[in-house]
Amino acid sequence: MTGTAVGSSTPEQRKPEQQESAQRKPEQRESDRHRELRRARRWFGFLLSEWSVSNVGYYAVQSILSLYFLTSLHLSPGAAGSLVLVTSIAFRLNRIFLAPLIDRMRPRTAVFCGLLVGAAGYLGLAATRSPLLVTALLLVIGVGGATNALSVKTLAAELTPGTDSPLLRYASLSTGLNLAAATGPLIAAALYPAHSVGWVFALAALGYAAAAVLALFVPASAHESGQRPTWRRTSRGVLADPGFRRVLMLTVVGFFLYSQLFSTLPYFVTEGLDRPGLRGSYFTLNAVLVIAGQIPLGHWLQRTARPEHRVVLAGYALFLTGFVLLWAAPRWWMAYASVTLWTFGEMLIMPTLDTMTARTLQPQQRMVGFSFAGVAMSVGDGLGGALGVALAGWLHEHHRLTELYGVMALLAVVVLALPVYRLTGGRAAEPNRQATPGPAKPPSDQGSS
Numbered sequence: 001m002t003g004t005a006v007g008s009s010t011p012e013q014r015k016p017e018q019q020e021s022a023q024r025k026p027e028q029r030e031s032d033r034h035r036e037l038r039r040a041r042r043w044f045g046f047l048l049s050e051w052s053v054s055n056v057g058y059y060a061v062q063s064i065l066s067l068y069f070l071t072s073l074h075l076s077p078g079a080a081g082s083l084v085l086v087t088s089i090a091f092r093l094n095r096i097f098l099a100p101l102i103d104r105m106r107p108r109t110a111v112f113c114g115l116l117v118g119a120a121g122y123l124g125l126a127a128t129r130s131p132l133l134v135t136a137l138l139l140v141i142g143v144g145g146a147t148n149a150l151s152v153k154t155l156a157a158e159l160t161p162g163t164d165s166p167l168l169r170y171a172s173l174s175t176g177l178n179l180a181a182a183t184g185p186l187i188a189a190a191l192y193p194a195h196s197v198g199w200v201f202a203l204a205a206l207g208y209a210a211a212a213v214l215a216l217f218v219p220a221s222a223h224e225s226g227q228r229p230t231w232r233r234t235s236r237g238v239l240a241d242p243g244f245r246r247v248l249m250l251t252v253v254g255f256f257l258y259s260q261l262f263s264t265l266p267y268f269v270t271e272g273l274d275r276p277g278l279r280g281s282y283f284t285l286n287a288v289l290v291i292a293g294q295i296p297l298g299h300w301l302q303r304t305a306r307p308e309h310r311v312v313l314a315g316y317a318l319f320l321t322g323f324v325l326l327w328a329a330p331r332w333w334m335a336y337a338s339v340t341l342w343t344f345g346e347m348l349i350m351p352t353l354d355t356m357t358a359r360t361l362q363p364q365q366r367m368v369g370f371s372f373a374g375v376a377m378s379v380g381d382g383l384g385g386a387l388g389v390a391l392a393g394w395l396h397e398h399h400r401l402t403e404l405y406g407v408m409a410l411l412a413v414v415v416l417a418l419p420v421y422r423l424t425g426g427r428a429a430e431p432n433r434q435a436t437p438g439p440a441k442p443p444s445d446q447g448s449s
Helices: 011-072 077-091 095-103 107-127 131-158 166-191 198-215 231-240 242-263 265-272 276-304 308-328 332-360 363-397 401-424
Strands: none
Touching: 011 077, 011 107, 011 131, 011 166, 011 198, 077 131, 095 131, 095 363, 107 131, 107 198, 131 166, 131 332, 131 363, 166 198, 166 276, 166 332, 231 242, 231 363, 242 265, 242 308, 242 332, 242 363, 242 401, 265 276, 265 332, 265 363, 265 401, 276 332, 308 332, 308 401, 332 363, 363 401
């Protein structure tokens, strides 16, 4: 006679238990996904806080650098302009040279070290008035700032779970950046020249140090471990990707257009419209619109699942429309309308380009990709600024400055011809890389990014 062991169950008894367990598995998976999403959002909150806090000090210093060079260091205008150029190169073009070193580090470690290097550089500026040392310290600060920027953009993609959208991550970073750009100069204006410029540099150093502490709360990246390809091999693979080459092309064009907001508008408002007192209000409008509108716009793009290349083209169209309006009615009040259009173009273009870079490349390629994107930004910004300023100066000499944005509109049409042809002539990237993410799908339905 056979019996049933104590604690065991018959097949009939086990069947309901198996059915109950099978019913719990989908619920458990759903619970795990929600927990992963909450955890990633909390971690990204620390990353966003670090990014915003560090940039408050950066923009505070940037807003007084020219005044500092001319009045405190008593440099000639040419020498002051050269130091401003050094600052720009230190924060953008050096990324391509720093990226091989940063790529060997864990992104969180790179963020922390970059912020400490930047804090040390700002403290050095507070302690010296030697032009030679100031130049060296600006390069040191540039190393720290570029390391932070590259690592933050890489981590933003890696802290995005499969159920969330990288577009909203980069939109949030853009909002934090613009909040810092609006806050930092106000603090700097209260400190300098009423008090010593050292207080502004000390503020920047404190901001970088506080950001370094916040960076410690960001977890190790999911893609930090494992063997990475060599820098040269990764670079060849990145540049061989036609989708990424299109992103670089869009980046150059986007920053060519965006540069006109800061390179030609102040001169046009002062000399063409004779309203120098309004210059700051246009930049305040730009910052307020980005702070208030970037996240809602990102949510709308996510819900509507617009193709990313079409979002960028729509941003280009807004810049072109702003040029045409200011050419048709070169008045101070029309400049507000143009700045509004340019700002919405900026909000469409900038986070989308970062999203396209993150989606086009594999995780181990993103550091390389974002460094090349930084070079593309410098090329577009440099070409746009140089051409815009030269054109504005020539037109002013011939008493035709009010025609500036008509010429810029024609120039923009020429510049936009190539990307429009490439993206609408059957050569756009595949849908899974070009679609702005819509509502969350189950992991099995999502392609890899």
